[in-house]
Amino acid sequence: MSHFGKNGNVERNHAVKFEVKEHGELLPFLLQQMNNRSRNSIKSMLTRGQVKVDDHIETKHNYPLLPGQIVSVLKNKAAIQENTFIGLNILYEDEAIIIINKDAGLLSMATEKEKRRTAYHQLMDHVKRENPRNRVFIVHRLDKETSGVMMFAKSEKVKRKLQESWKILVKERTYVALVEGKVNQTEGTIKSRLKESKTHKMYSIQDGEGQLAITHYRRIQANSLFSLLEVKLDTGRKNQIRVHMSDLGHPIVGDKKYGAKSNDIGRLGLHAKVLSFLHPVTGQLMLFRADVPKSFLIKSK
Structure with missing residues:
Protein backbone atom coordinates (compact mmCIF):
# COMPACT_ATOMS: atom_id res chain seq x y z
CA MET A 1 0.00 0.00 0.00
CA SER A 2 1.27 3.48 -0.85
CA HIS A 3 1.93 6.02 1.87
CA PHE A 4 3.42 9.48 2.11
CA GLY A 5 7.13 9.83 2.69
CA LYS A 6 9.07 12.48 4.56
CA ASN A 7 8.30 15.18 2.01
CA GLY A 8 4.63 14.24 1.74
CA ASN A 9 5.09 12.61 -1.67
CA VAL A 10 4.77 9.12 -3.03
CA GLU A 11 5.65 7.77 -6.45
CA ARG A 12 3.17 5.44 -8.12
CA ASN A 13 2.17 4.92 -11.76
CA HIS A 14 4.84 7.40 -12.90
CA ALA A 15 3.37 10.13 -10.67
CA VAL A 16 4.70 12.14 -7.75
CA LYS A 17 2.13 13.09 -5.14
CA PHE A 18 2.23 15.98 -2.67
CA GLU A 19 -0.09 16.61 0.24
CA VAL A 20 -1.17 20.23 0.72
CA LYS A 21 -0.45 21.43 4.27
CA GLU A 22 -1.68 25.04 4.10
CA HIS A 23 -3.75 27.40 1.96
CA GLY A 24 -2.03 28.65 -1.19
CA GLU A 25 -2.02 28.65 -4.99
CA LEU A 26 -1.02 25.80 -7.30
CA LEU A 27 1.99 27.23 -9.15
CA PRO A 28 3.79 28.58 -6.03
CA PHE A 29 3.05 25.26 -4.27
CA LEU A 30 4.62 23.26 -7.12
CA LEU A 31 7.63 25.59 -7.28
CA GLN A 32 8.18 25.01 -3.57
CA GLN A 33 7.72 21.24 -3.74
CA MET A 34 9.71 20.73 -6.95
CA ASN A 35 12.53 23.20 -6.34
CA ASN A 36 14.83 21.28 -8.69
CA ARG A 37 12.59 22.32 -11.61
CA SER A 38 12.54 25.67 -13.37
CA ARG A 39 9.47 27.89 -13.31
CA ASN A 40 9.00 27.41 -17.08
CA SER A 41 9.25 23.64 -16.73
CA ILE A 42 6.49 23.57 -14.11
CA LYS A 43 4.31 25.97 -16.12
CA SER A 44 4.70 23.61 -19.09
CA MET A 45 3.56 20.68 -16.93
CA LEU A 46 0.42 22.62 -16.02
CA THR A 47 -0.25 23.55 -19.65
CA ARG A 48 0.16 19.93 -20.82
CA GLY A 49 -2.32 18.68 -18.21
CA GLN A 50 0.23 16.73 -16.17
CA VAL A 51 -1.04 18.09 -12.84
CA LYS A 52 -4.05 16.83 -10.90
CA VAL A 53 -5.63 18.25 -7.76
CA ASP A 54 -7.48 15.42 -6.01
CA ASP A 55 -9.63 13.96 -8.80
CA HIS A 56 -9.35 16.48 -11.64
CA ILE A 57 -6.75 17.87 -14.04
CA GLU A 58 -5.90 21.47 -13.20
CA THR A 59 -4.10 23.88 -15.55
CA LYS A 60 -4.71 27.23 -13.79
CA HIS A 61 -1.58 28.67 -12.17
CA ASN A 62 -3.56 30.46 -9.45
CA TYR A 63 -5.87 27.57 -8.58
CA PRO A 64 -6.53 27.85 -4.79
CA LEU A 65 -5.32 24.91 -2.71
CA LEU A 66 -6.77 23.74 0.60
CA PRO A 67 -5.06 21.74 3.37
CA GLY A 68 -5.55 17.99 2.89
CA GLN A 69 -5.77 18.08 -0.90
CA ILE A 70 -3.43 15.85 -2.93
CA VAL A 71 -1.54 17.30 -5.89
CA SER A 72 -0.27 14.68 -8.38
CA VAL A 73 2.32 15.40 -11.05
CA LEU A 74 3.19 13.05 -13.89
CA LYS A 75 6.77 12.12 -13.13
CA ASN A 76 8.59 13.31 -16.25
CA LYS A 77 8.47 13.61 -20.04
CA ALA A 78 9.82 10.09 -20.37
CA ALA A 79 6.75 8.79 -18.56
CA ILE A 80 4.55 10.15 -21.36
CA GLN A 81 6.63 8.31 -23.95
CA GLU A 82 6.41 5.13 -21.83
CA ASN A 83 2.69 4.81 -22.53
CA THR A 84 1.49 6.74 -19.49
CA PHE A 85 -1.92 8.31 -19.94
CA ILE A 86 -2.73 11.82 -18.79
CA GLY A 87 -6.21 12.20 -17.34
Missing part, protein backbone atom coordinates in the same frame (compact mmCIF):
# COMPACT_ATOMS: atom_id res chain seq x y z
CA LEU A 88 -7.51 8.69 -18.02
CA ASN A 89 -7.00 5.06 -17.23
CA ILE A 90 -8.16 2.00 -19.15
CA LEU A 91 -10.72 -0.13 -17.31
CA TYR A 92 -11.04 -2.77 -20.04
CA GLU A 93 -9.78 -3.48 -23.55
CA ASP A 94 -10.35 -6.25 -26.10
CA GLU A 95 -10.28 -6.56 -29.89
CA ALA A 96 -13.50 -4.53 -30.30
CA ILE A 97 -13.75 -1.90 -27.54
CA ILE A 98 -11.85 0.17 -24.97
CA ILE A 99 -13.51 1.35 -21.74
CA ILE A 100 -11.86 4.21 -19.85
CA ASN A 101 -12.30 6.22 -16.67
CA LYS A 102 -11.85 9.85 -17.76
CA ASP A 103 -10.79 12.61 -15.39
CA ALA A 104 -12.61 15.92 -15.22
CA GLY A 105 -10.67 18.45 -17.33
CA LEU A 106 -9.80 16.08 -20.19
CA LEU A 107 -11.52 16.56 -23.56
CA SER A 108 -13.10 13.47 -25.11
CA MET A 109 -12.07 14.57 -28.60
CA ALA A 110 -10.25 17.39 -30.37
CA THR A 111 -11.53 20.96 -30.66
CA GLU A 112 -10.20 23.86 -32.71
CA LYS A 113 -8.16 25.00 -29.70
CA GLU A 114 -6.97 21.61 -28.43
CA LYS A 115 -5.94 18.79 -30.76
CA ARG A 116 -3.57 16.59 -28.76
CA ARG A 117 -4.49 16.52 -25.06
CA THR A 118 -7.67 14.47 -25.53
CA ALA A 119 -8.82 10.97 -24.62
CA TYR A 120 -9.23 10.16 -28.32
CA HIS A 121 -5.68 11.21 -29.27
CA GLN A 122 -4.05 9.32 -26.39
CA LEU A 123 -5.99 6.13 -27.14
CA MET A 124 -5.16 6.44 -30.85
CA ASP A 125 -1.46 6.58 -29.93
CA HIS A 126 -1.98 3.61 -27.60
CA VAL A 127 -3.50 1.28 -30.22
CA LYS A 128 -1.03 2.36 -32.91
CA ARG A 129 1.89 1.18 -30.78
CA GLU A 130 0.70 -2.37 -31.40
CA ASN A 131 -0.02 -1.82 -35.09
CA PRO A 132 0.28 1.50 -36.98
CA ARG A 133 -2.93 0.68 -38.86
CA ASN A 134 -5.01 0.38 -35.66
CA ARG A 135 -7.53 3.10 -34.88
CA VAL A 136 -10.11 4.08 -32.26
CA PHE A 137 -13.56 5.58 -32.83
CA ILE A 138 -15.67 7.76 -30.56
CA VAL A 139 -18.98 6.10 -29.65
CA HIS A 140 -20.33 8.71 -27.20
CA ARG A 141 -18.91 11.75 -25.41
CA LEU A 142 -18.52 13.11 -21.94
CA ASP A 143 -18.21 16.88 -21.46
CA LYS A 144 -14.68 18.03 -20.73
CA GLU A 145 -15.52 18.76 -17.09
CA THR A 146 -17.45 15.50 -16.55
CA SER A 147 -15.51 12.49 -15.28
CA GLY A 148 -16.22 8.79 -15.41
CA VAL A 149 -16.85 5.76 -17.61
CA MET A 150 -16.61 6.19 -21.38
CA MET A 151 -16.45 3.74 -24.31
CA PHE A 152 -14.48 3.77 -27.57
CA ALA A 153 -14.73 1.33 -30.49
CA LYS A 154 -11.71 -0.13 -32.29
CA SER A 155 -13.37 -0.39 -35.72
CA GLU A 156 -15.85 1.57 -37.83
CA LYS A 157 -18.13 -1.49 -37.89
CA VAL A 158 -18.29 -1.77 -34.09
CA LYS A 159 -18.78 1.99 -33.74
CA ARG A 160 -21.73 1.92 -36.15
CA LYS A 161 -23.33 -1.06 -34.39
CA LEU A 162 -23.04 0.61 -30.99
CA GLN A 163 -24.42 3.93 -32.20
CA GLU A 164 -27.24 2.48 -34.30
CA SER A 165 -28.31 0.02 -31.56
CA TRP A 166 -27.43 2.20 -28.55
CA LYS A 167 -30.90 2.01 -26.95
CA ILE A 168 -30.97 -1.77 -27.31
CA LEU A 169 -27.38 -2.53 -26.31
CA VAL A 170 -26.96 -0.09 -23.41
CA LYS A 171 -28.68 -1.39 -20.27
CA GLU A 172 -27.63 1.22 -17.72
CA ARG A 173 -26.06 4.68 -17.70
CA THR A 174 -25.87 6.03 -14.17
CA TYR A 175 -24.36 9.37 -13.18
CA VAL A 176 -23.92 11.12 -9.87
CA ALA A 177 -24.55 14.86 -9.72
CA LEU A 178 -23.60 17.20 -6.88
CA VAL A 179 -26.15 20.02 -7.05
CA GLU A 180 -26.75 23.27 -5.21
CA GLY A 181 -29.31 23.38 -2.41
CA LYS A 182 -31.35 20.68 -0.71
CA VAL A 183 -33.50 18.68 -3.14
CA ASN A 184 -36.65 17.98 -1.10
CA GLN A 185 -38.04 15.17 -3.23
CA THR A 186 -36.31 11.85 -2.64
CA GLU A 187 -36.82 10.91 -6.29
CA GLY A 188 -38.40 12.21 -9.47
CA THR A 189 -38.40 12.37 -13.27
CA ILE A 190 -37.80 15.39 -15.49
CA LYS A 191 -39.12 15.31 -19.04
CA SER A 192 -38.79 18.03 -21.67
CA ARG A 193 -37.69 18.71 -25.22
CA LEU A 194 -34.21 20.22 -25.61
CA LYS A 195 -33.20 22.83 -28.14
CA GLU A 196 -29.87 24.59 -28.71
CA SER A 197 -29.59 28.38 -28.79
CA LYS A 198 -27.38 30.34 -31.17
CA THR A 199 -24.84 30.61 -28.34
CA HIS A 200 -24.73 26.75 -28.10
CA LYS A 201 -26.62 26.66 -24.80
CA MET A 202 -29.27 23.96 -24.45
CA TYR A 203 -32.69 24.82 -23.00
CA SER A 204 -35.98 23.06 -22.29
CA ILE A 205 -39.32 23.50 -24.02
CA GLN A 206 -42.42 21.49 -23.14
CA ASP A 207 -44.02 21.26 -26.58
CA GLY A 208 -43.08 21.56 -30.23
CA GLU A 209 -39.66 21.06 -31.74
CA GLY A 210 -36.56 19.77 -29.99
CA GLN A 211 -35.30 16.37 -28.89
CA LEU A 212 -37.15 14.47 -26.17
CA ALA A 213 -35.06 14.19 -22.97
CA ILE A 214 -36.00 12.09 -19.92
CA THR A 215 -33.95 12.13 -16.71
CA HIS A 216 -34.66 10.16 -13.51
CA TYR A 217 -33.04 11.16 -10.22
CA ARG A 218 -32.78 9.81 -6.67
CA ARG A 219 -31.38 11.69 -3.69
CA ILE A 220 -28.43 9.93 -2.03
CA GLN A 221 -27.19 12.58 0.41
CA ALA A 222 -28.20 16.13 1.27
CA ASN A 223 -27.62 18.99 3.67
CA SER A 224 -28.86 22.57 3.60
CA LEU A 225 -26.27 23.59 0.97
CA PHE A 226 -25.89 20.63 -1.41
CA SER A 227 -27.53 17.42 -2.60
CA LEU A 228 -25.87 14.36 -4.12
CA LEU A 229 -28.15 12.70 -6.68
CA GLU A 230 -27.99 9.45 -8.59
CA VAL A 231 -29.15 10.20 -12.12
CA LYS A 232 -30.28 7.74 -14.81
CA LEU A 233 -30.96 8.62 -18.43
CA ASP A 234 -33.61 7.31 -20.79
CA THR A 235 -32.13 9.55 -23.49
CA GLY A 236 -28.63 10.92 -24.07
CA ARG A 237 -29.00 14.52 -25.24
CA LYS A 238 -26.30 17.18 -25.18
CA ASN A 239 -25.99 18.72 -21.66
CA GLN A 240 -29.19 16.87 -20.68
CA ILE A 241 -28.42 16.41 -16.96
CA ARG A 242 -27.04 19.93 -16.65
CA VAL A 243 -30.19 21.47 -18.18
CA HIS A 244 -32.59 19.30 -16.21
CA MET A 245 -30.89 19.97 -12.88
CA SER A 246 -31.12 23.69 -13.64
CA ASP A 247 -34.81 23.24 -14.53
CA LEU A 248 -35.26 21.53 -11.15
CA GLY A 249 -33.91 24.68 -9.49
CA HIS A 250 -30.76 22.89 -8.34
CA PRO A 251 -27.96 23.52 -10.87
CA ILE A 252 -24.88 21.30 -10.77
CA VAL A 253 -22.07 22.67 -8.61
CA GLY A 254 -19.53 24.53 -10.75
CA ASP A 255 -21.91 24.83 -13.73
CA LYS A 256 -22.00 28.61 -14.28
CA LYS A 257 -23.39 28.09 -17.78
CA TYR A 258 -26.59 26.71 -16.32
CA GLY A 259 -26.95 28.93 -13.28
CA ALA A 260 -24.62 27.61 -10.55
CA LYS A 261 -23.43 30.17 -8.02
CA SER A 262 -20.87 27.98 -6.23
CA ASN A 263 -17.84 25.88 -7.03
CA ASP A 264 -16.64 24.45 -3.74
CA ILE A 265 -15.04 21.40 -5.40
CA GLY A 266 -13.10 23.23 -8.15
CA ARG A 267 -14.77 21.27 -10.98
CA LEU A 268 -18.16 20.39 -12.44
CA GLY A 269 -20.09 18.16 -10.04
CA LEU A 270 -21.01 15.50 -12.61
CA HIS A 271 -19.59 11.97 -12.87
CA ALA A 272 -20.50 8.96 -15.06
CA LYS A 273 -20.53 6.20 -12.44
CA VAL A 274 -21.88 3.13 -14.28
CA LEU A 275 -22.02 1.98 -17.90
CA SER A 276 -23.59 -1.41 -18.58
CA PHE A 277 -24.16 -2.82 -22.08
CA LEU A 278 -24.31 -5.91 -24.23
CA HIS A 279 -20.94 -6.42 -25.92
CA PRO A 280 -21.34 -5.48 -29.61
CA VAL A 281 -19.53 -8.64 -30.79
CA THR A 282 -20.04 -11.35 -28.16
CA GLY A 283 -23.42 -10.23 -26.78
CA GLN A 284 -22.08 -10.67 -23.22
CA LEU A 285 -23.48 -8.31 -20.56
CA MET A 286 -20.68 -5.97 -19.43
CA LEU A 287 -20.72 -3.56 -16.47
CA PHE A 288 -18.11 -0.94 -15.58
CA ARG A 289 -17.95 1.43 -12.62
CA ALA A 290 -15.89 4.49 -11.76
CA ASP A 291 -15.86 5.40 -8.06
CA VAL A 292 -17.67 8.58 -7.02
CA PRO A 293 -15.08 11.35 -6.53
CA LYS A 294 -14.42 11.93 -2.82
CA SER A 295 -14.97 15.66 -3.26
CA PHE A 296 -18.64 14.95 -4.11
CA LEU A 297 -19.41 13.38 -0.72
CA ILE A 298 -21.47 15.65 1.51
CA LYS A 299 -20.66 16.44 5.12
CA SER A 300 -23.67 16.78 7.39
CA LYS A 301 -24.38 20.36 8.47
Whole structure:
Protein backbone atom coordinates (compact mmCIF):
# COMPACT_ATOMS: atom_id res chain seq x y z
CA MET A 1 0.00 0.00 0.00
CA SER A 2 1.27 3.48 -0.85
CA HIS A 3 1.93 6.02 1.87
CA PHE A 4 3.42 9.48 2.11
CA GLY A 5 7.13 9.83 2.69
CA LYS A 6 9.07 12.48 4.56
CA ASN A 7 8.30 15.18 2.01
CA GLY A 8 4.63 14.24 1.74
CA ASN A 9 5.09 12.61 -1.67
CA VAL A 10 4.77 9.12 -3.03
CA GLU A 11 5.65 7.77 -6.45
CA ARG A 12 3.17 5.44 -8.12
CA ASN A 13 2.17 4.92 -11.76
CA HIS A 14 4.84 7.40 -12.90
CA ALA A 15 3.37 10.13 -10.67
CA VAL A 16 4.70 12.14 -7.75
CA LYS A 17 2.13 13.09 -5.14
CA PHE A 18 2.23 15.98 -2.67
CA GLU A 19 -0.09 16.61 0.24
CA VAL A 20 -1.17 20.23 0.72
CA LYS A 21 -0.45 21.43 4.27
CA GLU A 22 -1.68 25.04 4.10
CA HIS A 23 -3.75 27.40 1.96
CA GLY A 24 -2.03 28.65 -1.19
CA GLU A 25 -2.02 28.65 -4.99
CA LEU A 26 -1.02 25.80 -7.30
CA LEU A 27 1.99 27.23 -9.15
CA PRO A 28 3.79 28.58 -6.03
CA PHE A 29 3.05 25.26 -4.27
CA LEU A 30 4.62 23.26 -7.12
CA LEU A 31 7.63 25.59 -7.28
CA GLN A 32 8.18 25.01 -3.57
CA GLN A 33 7.72 21.24 -3.74
CA MET A 34 9.71 20.73 -6.95
CA ASN A 35 12.53 23.20 -6.34
CA ASN A 36 14.83 21.28 -8.69
CA ARG A 37 12.59 22.32 -11.61
CA SER A 38 12.54 25.67 -13.37
CA ARG A 39 9.47 27.89 -13.31
CA ASN A 40 9.00 27.41 -17.08
CA SER A 41 9.25 23.64 -16.73
CA ILE A 42 6.49 23.57 -14.11
CA LYS A 43 4.31 25.97 -16.12
CA SER A 44 4.70 23.61 -19.09
CA MET A 45 3.56 20.68 -16.93
CA LEU A 46 0.42 22.62 -16.02
CA THR A 47 -0.25 23.55 -19.65
CA ARG A 48 0.16 19.93 -20.82
CA GLY A 49 -2.32 18.68 -18.21
CA GLN A 50 0.23 16.73 -16.17
CA VAL A 51 -1.04 18.09 -12.84
CA LYS A 52 -4.05 16.83 -10.90
CA VAL A 53 -5.63 18.25 -7.76
CA ASP A 54 -7.48 15.42 -6.01
CA ASP A 55 -9.63 13.96 -8.80
CA HIS A 56 -9.35 16.48 -11.64
CA ILE A 57 -6.75 17.87 -14.04
CA GLU A 58 -5.90 21.47 -13.20
CA THR A 59 -4.10 23.88 -15.55
CA LYS A 60 -4.71 27.23 -13.79
CA HIS A 61 -1.58 28.67 -12.17
CA ASN A 62 -3.56 30.46 -9.45
CA TYR A 63 -5.87 27.57 -8.58
CA PRO A 64 -6.53 27.85 -4.79
CA LEU A 65 -5.32 24.91 -2.71
CA LEU A 66 -6.77 23.74 0.60
CA PRO A 67 -5.06 21.74 3.37
CA GLY A 68 -5.55 17.99 2.89
CA GLN A 69 -5.77 18.08 -0.90
CA ILE A 70 -3.43 15.85 -2.93
CA VAL A 71 -1.54 17.30 -5.89
CA SER A 72 -0.27 14.68 -8.38
CA VAL A 73 2.32 15.40 -11.05
CA LEU A 74 3.19 13.05 -13.89
CA LYS A 75 6.77 12.12 -13.13
CA ASN A 76 8.59 13.31 -16.25
CA LYS A 77 8.47 13.61 -20.04
CA ALA A 78 9.82 10.09 -20.37
CA ALA A 79 6.75 8.79 -18.56
CA ILE A 80 4.55 10.15 -21.36
CA GLN A 81 6.63 8.31 -23.95
CA GLU A 82 6.41 5.13 -21.83
CA ASN A 83 2.69 4.81 -22.53
CA THR A 84 1.49 6.74 -19.49
CA PHE A 85 -1.92 8.31 -19.94
CA ILE A 86 -2.73 11.82 -18.79
CA GLY A 87 -6.21 12.20 -17.34
CA LEU A 88 -7.51 8.69 -18.02
CA ASN A 89 -7.00 5.06 -17.23
CA ILE A 90 -8.16 2.00 -19.15
CA LEU A 91 -10.72 -0.13 -17.31
CA TYR A 92 -11.04 -2.77 -20.04
CA GLU A 93 -9.78 -3.48 -23.55
CA ASP A 94 -10.35 -6.25 -26.10
CA GLU A 95 -10.28 -6.56 -29.89
CA ALA A 96 -13.50 -4.53 -30.30
CA ILE A 97 -13.75 -1.90 -27.54
CA ILE A 98 -11.85 0.17 -24.97
CA ILE A 99 -13.51 1.35 -21.74
CA ILE A 100 -11.86 4.21 -19.85
CA ASN A 101 -12.30 6.22 -16.67
CA LYS A 102 -11.85 9.85 -17.76
CA ASP A 103 -10.79 12.61 -15.39
CA ALA A 104 -12.61 15.92 -15.22
CA GLY A 105 -10.67 18.45 -17.33
CA LEU A 106 -9.80 16.08 -20.19
CA LEU A 107 -11.52 16.56 -23.56
CA SER A 108 -13.10 13.47 -25.11
CA MET A 109 -12.07 14.57 -28.60
CA ALA A 110 -10.25 17.39 -30.37
CA THR A 111 -11.53 20.96 -30.66
CA GLU A 112 -10.20 23.86 -32.71
CA LYS A 113 -8.16 25.00 -29.70
CA GLU A 114 -6.97 21.61 -28.43
CA LYS A 115 -5.94 18.79 -30.76
CA ARG A 116 -3.57 16.59 -28.76
CA ARG A 117 -4.49 16.52 -25.06
CA THR A 118 -7.67 14.47 -25.53
CA ALA A 119 -8.82 10.97 -24.62
CA TYR A 120 -9.23 10.16 -28.32
CA HIS A 121 -5.68 11.21 -29.27
CA GLN A 122 -4.05 9.32 -26.39
CA LEU A 123 -5.99 6.13 -27.14
CA MET A 124 -5.16 6.44 -30.85
CA ASP A 125 -1.46 6.58 -29.93
CA HIS A 126 -1.98 3.61 -27.60
CA VAL A 127 -3.50 1.28 -30.22
CA LYS A 128 -1.03 2.36 -32.91
CA ARG A 129 1.89 1.18 -30.78
CA GLU A 130 0.70 -2.37 -31.40
CA ASN A 131 -0.02 -1.82 -35.09
CA PRO A 132 0.28 1.50 -36.98
CA ARG A 133 -2.93 0.68 -38.86
CA ASN A 134 -5.01 0.38 -35.66
CA ARG A 135 -7.53 3.10 -34.88
CA VAL A 136 -10.11 4.08 -32.26
CA PHE A 137 -13.56 5.58 -32.83
CA ILE A 138 -15.67 7.76 -30.56
CA VAL A 139 -18.98 6.10 -29.65
CA HIS A 140 -20.33 8.71 -27.20
CA ARG A 141 -18.91 11.75 -25.41
CA LEU A 142 -18.52 13.11 -21.94
CA ASP A 143 -18.21 16.88 -21.46
CA LYS A 144 -14.68 18.03 -20.73
CA GLU A 145 -15.52 18.76 -17.09
CA THR A 146 -17.45 15.50 -16.55
CA SER A 147 -15.51 12.49 -15.28
CA GLY A 148 -16.22 8.79 -15.41
CA VAL A 149 -16.85 5.76 -17.61
CA MET A 150 -16.61 6.19 -21.38
CA MET A 151 -16.45 3.74 -24.31
CA PHE A 152 -14.48 3.77 -27.57
CA ALA A 153 -14.73 1.33 -30.49
CA LYS A 154 -11.71 -0.13 -32.29
CA SER A 155 -13.37 -0.39 -35.72
CA GLU A 156 -15.85 1.57 -37.83
CA LYS A 157 -18.13 -1.49 -37.89
CA VAL A 158 -18.29 -1.77 -34.09
CA LYS A 159 -18.78 1.99 -33.74
CA ARG A 160 -21.73 1.92 -36.15
CA LYS A 161 -23.33 -1.06 -34.39
CA LEU A 162 -23.04 0.61 -30.99
CA GLN A 163 -24.42 3.93 -32.20
CA GLU A 164 -27.24 2.48 -34.30
CA SER A 165 -28.31 0.02 -31.56
CA TRP A 166 -27.43 2.20 -28.55
CA LYS A 167 -30.90 2.01 -26.95
CA ILE A 168 -30.97 -1.77 -27.31
CA LEU A 169 -27.38 -2.53 -26.31
CA VAL A 170 -26.96 -0.09 -23.41
CA LYS A 171 -28.68 -1.39 -20.27
CA GLU A 172 -27.63 1.22 -17.72
CA ARG A 173 -26.06 4.68 -17.70
CA THR A 174 -25.87 6.03 -14.17
CA TYR A 175 -24.36 9.37 -13.18
CA VAL A 176 -23.92 11.12 -9.87
CA ALA A 177 -24.55 14.86 -9.72
CA LEU A 178 -23.60 17.20 -6.88
CA VAL A 179 -26.15 20.02 -7.05
CA GLU A 180 -26.75 23.27 -5.21
CA GLY A 181 -29.31 23.38 -2.41
CA LYS A 182 -31.35 20.68 -0.71
CA VAL A 183 -33.50 18.68 -3.14
CA ASN A 184 -36.65 17.98 -1.10
CA GLN A 185 -38.04 15.17 -3.23
CA THR A 186 -36.31 11.85 -2.64
CA GLU A 187 -36.82 10.91 -6.29
CA GLY A 188 -38.40 12.21 -9.47
CA THR A 189 -38.40 12.37 -13.27
CA ILE A 190 -37.80 15.39 -15.49
CA LYS A 191 -39.12 15.31 -19.04
CA SER A 192 -38.79 18.03 -21.67
CA ARG A 193 -37.69 18.71 -25.22
CA LEU A 194 -34.21 20.22 -25.61
CA LYS A 195 -33.20 22.83 -28.14
CA GLU A 196 -29.87 24.59 -28.71
CA SER A 197 -29.59 28.38 -28.79
CA LYS A 198 -27.38 30.34 -31.17
CA THR A 199 -24.84 30.61 -28.34
CA HIS A 200 -24.73 26.75 -28.10
CA LYS A 201 -26.62 26.66 -24.80
CA MET A 202 -29.27 23.96 -24.45
CA TYR A 203 -32.69 24.82 -23.00
CA SER A 204 -35.98 23.06 -22.29
CA ILE A 205 -39.32 23.50 -24.02
CA GLN A 206 -42.42 21.49 -23.14
CA ASP A 207 -44.02 21.26 -26.58
CA GLY A 208 -43.08 21.56 -30.23
CA GLU A 209 -39.66 21.06 -31.74
CA GLY A 210 -36.56 19.77 -29.99
CA GLN A 211 -35.30 16.37 -28.89
CA LEU A 212 -37.15 14.47 -26.17
CA ALA A 213 -35.06 14.19 -22.97
CA ILE A 214 -36.00 12.09 -19.92
CA THR A 215 -33.95 12.13 -16.71
CA HIS A 216 -34.66 10.16 -13.51
CA TYR A 217 -33.04 11.16 -10.22
CA ARG A 218 -32.78 9.81 -6.67
CA ARG A 219 -31.38 11.69 -3.69
CA ILE A 220 -28.43 9.93 -2.03
CA GLN A 221 -27.19 12.58 0.41
CA ALA A 222 -28.20 16.13 1.27
CA ASN A 223 -27.62 18.99 3.67
CA SER A 224 -28.86 22.57 3.60
CA LEU A 225 -26.27 23.59 0.97
CA PHE A 226 -25.89 20.63 -1.41
CA SER A 227 -27.53 17.42 -2.60
CA LEU A 228 -25.87 14.36 -4.12
CA LEU A 229 -28.15 12.70 -6.68
CA GLU A 230 -27.99 9.45 -8.59
CA VAL A 231 -29.15 10.20 -12.12
CA LYS A 232 -30.28 7.74 -14.81
CA LEU A 233 -30.96 8.62 -18.43
CA ASP A 234 -33.61 7.31 -20.79
CA THR A 235 -32.13 9.55 -23.49
CA GLY A 236 -28.63 10.92 -24.07
CA ARG A 237 -29.00 14.52 -25.24
CA LYS A 238 -26.30 17.18 -25.18
CA ASN A 239 -25.99 18.72 -21.66
CA GLN A 240 -29.19 16.87 -20.68
CA ILE A 241 -28.42 16.41 -16.96
CA ARG A 242 -27.04 19.93 -16.65
CA VAL A 243 -30.19 21.47 -18.18
CA HIS A 244 -32.59 19.30 -16.21
CA MET A 245 -30.89 19.97 -12.88
CA SER A 246 -31.12 23.69 -13.64
CA ASP A 247 -34.81 23.24 -14.53
CA LEU A 248 -35.26 21.53 -11.15
CA GLY A 249 -33.91 24.68 -9.49
CA HIS A 250 -30.76 22.89 -8.34
CA PRO A 251 -27.96 23.52 -10.87
CA ILE A 252 -24.88 21.30 -10.77
CA VAL A 253 -22.07 22.67 -8.61
CA GLY A 254 -19.53 24.53 -10.75
CA ASP A 255 -21.91 24.83 -13.73
CA LYS A 256 -22.00 28.61 -14.28
CA LYS A 257 -23.39 28.09 -17.78
CA TYR A 258 -26.59 26.71 -16.32
CA GLY A 259 -26.95 28.93 -13.28
CA ALA A 260 -24.62 27.61 -10.55
CA LYS A 261 -23.43 30.17 -8.02
CA SER A 262 -20.87 27.98 -6.23
CA ASN A 263 -17.84 25.88 -7.03
CA ASP A 264 -16.64 24.45 -3.74
CA ILE A 265 -15.04 21.40 -5.40
CA GLY A 266 -13.10 23.23 -8.15
CA ARG A 267 -14.77 21.27 -10.98
CA LEU A 268 -18.16 20.39 -12.44
CA GLY A 269 -20.09 18.16 -10.04
CA LEU A 270 -21.01 15.50 -12.61
CA HIS A 271 -19.59 11.97 -12.87
CA ALA A 272 -20.50 8.96 -15.06
CA LYS A 273 -20.53 6.20 -12.44
CA VAL A 274 -21.88 3.13 -14.28
CA LEU A 275 -22.02 1.98 -17.90
CA SER A 276 -23.59 -1.41 -18.58
CA PHE A 277 -24.16 -2.82 -22.08
CA LEU A 278 -24.31 -5.91 -24.23
CA HIS A 279 -20.94 -6.42 -25.92
CA PRO A 280 -21.34 -5.48 -29.61
CA VAL A 281 -19.53 -8.64 -30.79
CA THR A 282 -20.04 -11.35 -28.16
CA GLY A 283 -23.42 -10.23 -26.78
CA GLN A 284 -22.08 -10.67 -23.22
CA LEU A 285 -23.48 -8.31 -20.56
CA MET A 286 -20.68 -5.97 -19.43
CA LEU A 287 -20.72 -3.56 -16.47
CA PHE A 288 -18.11 -0.94 -15.58
CA ARG A 289 -17.95 1.43 -12.62
CA ALA A 290 -15.89 4.49 -11.76
CA ASP A 291 -15.86 5.40 -8.06
CA VAL A 292 -17.67 8.58 -7.02
CA PRO A 293 -15.08 11.35 -6.53
CA LYS A 294 -14.42 11.93 -2.82
CA SER A 295 -14.97 15.66 -3.26
CA PHE A 296 -18.64 14.95 -4.11
CA LEU A 297 -19.41 13.38 -0.72
CA ILE A 298 -21.47 15.65 1.51
CA LYS A 299 -20.66 16.44 5.12
CA SER A 300 -23.67 16.78 7.39
CA LYS A 301 -24.38 20.36 8.47
